[in-house]
Amino acid sequence: MRDDLLQPGRLWWNWFGEQYFVPRYVAKPRTEEDVQDIVRAARRMDLPIRASGAGHSNPAVVPTPGIHVDFDDFRDVISVDPDLLRVVVRPGIRVGDLSRFLRTRGMSLNNQGDIDTQTIAGAIMTATHGAGITLPCFSAQMIAARMVIADGSILDLSAETDGELFKAFRTSLGMFGLIVSITLQAVPSYNIRKTSWNADTEDCLTSLHDLLRDNRTFWFFWLPHKDSADLFELPATVPSRTTRDNDICHMRAYNAVPASTPAPALNAGEVFDHSSVIYPNVYMPNFREVEYAVPFARFEETFDALRQLFRSTYPEALFPIECRPVKADDSYLSAYSERDGYALSVSGPLEESTWPMLRDVDAIFDRYDGRPHWGKHHFMSQARMEKLFPRYDTFKALRREIDPDGIFLNDHLRALFV
Numbered sequence: 001m002r003d004d005l006l007q008p009g010r011l012w013w014n015w016f017g018e019q020y021f022v023p024r025y026v027a028k029p030r031t032e033e034d035v036q037d038i039v040r041a042a043r044r045m046d047l048p049i050r051a052s053g054a055g056h057s058n059p060a061v062v063p064t065p066g067i068h069v070d071f072d073d074f075r076d077v078i079s080v081d082p083d084l085l086r087v088v089v090r091p092g093i094r095v096g097d098l099s100r101f102l103r104t105r106g107m108s109l110n111n112q113g114d115i116d117t118q119t120i121a122g123a124i125m126t127a128t129h130g131a132g133i134t135l136p137c138f139s140a141q142m143i144a145a146r147m148v149i150a151d152g153s154i155l156d157l158s159a160e161t162d163g164e165l166f167k168a169f170r171t172s173l174g175m176f177g178l179i180v181s182i183t184l185q186a187v188p189s190y191n192i193r194k195t196s197w198n199a200d201t202e203d204c205l206t207s208l209h210d211l212l213r214d215n216r217t218f219w220f221f222w223l224p225h226k227d228s229a230d231l232f233e234l235p236a237t238v239p240s241r242t243t244r245d246n247d248i249c250h251m252r253a254y255n256a257v258p259a260s261t262p263a264p265a266l267n268a269g270e271v272f273d274h275s276s277v278i279y280p281n282v283y284m285p286n287f288r289e290v291e292y293a294v295p296f297a298r299f300e301e302t303f304d305a306l307r308q309l310f311r312s313t314y315p316e317a318l319f320p321i322e323c324r325p326v327k328a329d330d331s332y333l334s335a336y337s338e339r340d341g342y343a344l345s346v347s348g349p350l351e352e353s354t355w356p357m358l359r360d361v362d363a364i365f366d367r368y369d370g371r372p373h374w375g376k377h378h379f380m381s382q383a384r385m386e387k388l389f390p391r392y393d394t395f396k397a398l399r400r401e402i403d404p405d406g407i408f409l410n411d412h413l414r415a416l417f418v
């Protein structure tokens with residue numbers, strides 16, 4: 001083992017500063033052998049292990065008293081297959097770096113989320129998603145992976161050969177082992193024409209199904225307050241189909257054309273660029289957030305209940321509610337497991353006083369079968385998991401088989417998955 005591989009633990013905190021811990025050791029692997037050595041050392045010392053990506057998750061998915069494995073130095077592209085449009089990467093590569101690399105090889109990611117500074121492993125392990133009724137989350141873009149499991153050996157898994165185990169692994173919060181490489185299915189390089197505008201909420205809801213049908217991606221932010229748009233730095237200059245300044249929606253439609261297509265003439269509120277440029281936005285770590293995905297067919301009643309709650313109980317709330325449709329996938333634990341969903345994300349300021357509001361919001365999601373985003377705050381219990389995830393028990397049994405001593409668990413995960 002490299003002499004300098006295990007370093008004394010250092011304070012780690014997540015992007016929001018909400019989660020922090022000092023582990024016994026921290027390790028920054030650069031090779032697969034490093035990762036195996038770390039797991040074997042953990043076994044010898046009887047210490048638990050947790051991996052971190054870019055630390056953009058809200059809940060305590062990373063903290064451990066044992067060995068913290070930081071994949072920041074393990075982020076290169078291993079190989080590319082331009083015929084099959086596949087790429088093999090190390091887990092710590094940032095979504096944006098991968099997306100820009102793919103562009104140079106005539107490819108794009110099928111979809112991306114709101115930011116591109118997450119690691120690819122973190123995005124996959126939490127079922128991070130973008131928007132689009134025909135576009136599934138990141139977990140579904142992974143077709144194979146290689147990891148170091150609890151006994152220090154290597155396990156290769158692929159969608160083709162490891163059906164059920166792979167479906168369990170797709171969204172597993174690092175509980176199966178330390179991922180050392182990921183194979184992703186990309187698509188031919190495309191540009192996006194992005195159109196943004198503001199509209200009355202009632203008009204948004206009336207035209208919702210047409211907008212979803214007519215655009216590759218349609219999503220919107222509900223702006224409860226006249227200052228909401230400023231808070232997210234949403235562009236003030238978009239064309240507006242409303243004269244109101246609250247209870248309105250900021251709408252976005254994305255349509256793709258092959259990257260070789262010349263730029264079209266653009267209207268006000270439109271931009272046109274490569275997918276790697278259009279998807280990412282910039283956020284400040286000033287919010288506390290929950291996100292749940294309700295069944296697609298229950299979106300309107302859920303949205304209506306949230307809107308009523310804000311207007312009656314929290315009329316001064318500023319933070320926009322983001323509403324994004326996502327296609328079903330086959331992973332056991334993604335919020336879209338075997339069902340098309342609508343992700344609604346609700347935030348408040350990064351203050352203690354935000355919790356009661358998020359609890360009220362959670363009660364609404366519970367009523368409408370909302371499943372949590374694993375990278376955002378949630379109030380899950382085993383009883384709720386039983387109700388929401390048909391494959392929950394199978395997931396727990398497979399996790400036990402692959403890591404019988406639970407070295408890849410921490411308290412947060414043990415409460416839900418053991």
Ligand SMILES: Cc1cc2nc3c(=O)[nH]c(=O)nc-3n(C[C@H](O)[C@H](O)[C@H](O)COP(=O)(O)OP(=O)(O)OC[C@H]3O[C@@H](n4cnc5c(N)ncnc54)[C@H](O)[C@@H]3O)c2cc1C
Binds near residue numbers: 055061114118127179
């Ligand atoms: C500003 C902001 C915008 C966001 N936008 C979106 C969005 O548009 N859509 C969306 O769905 N989500 C979004 N998220 C949530 C975010 O995508 C997820 O929290 C994601 O997991 C963050 O990735 P990360 O690299 O920071 O992973 P981390 O938060 O560091 O880790 C996530 C999980 O991955 C595991 N992990 C990481 N590396 C490995 C490895 N090598 N082996 C095994 N396990 C590993 C960790 O143990 C942990 O369980 C956003 C978050 C922020 C802060």
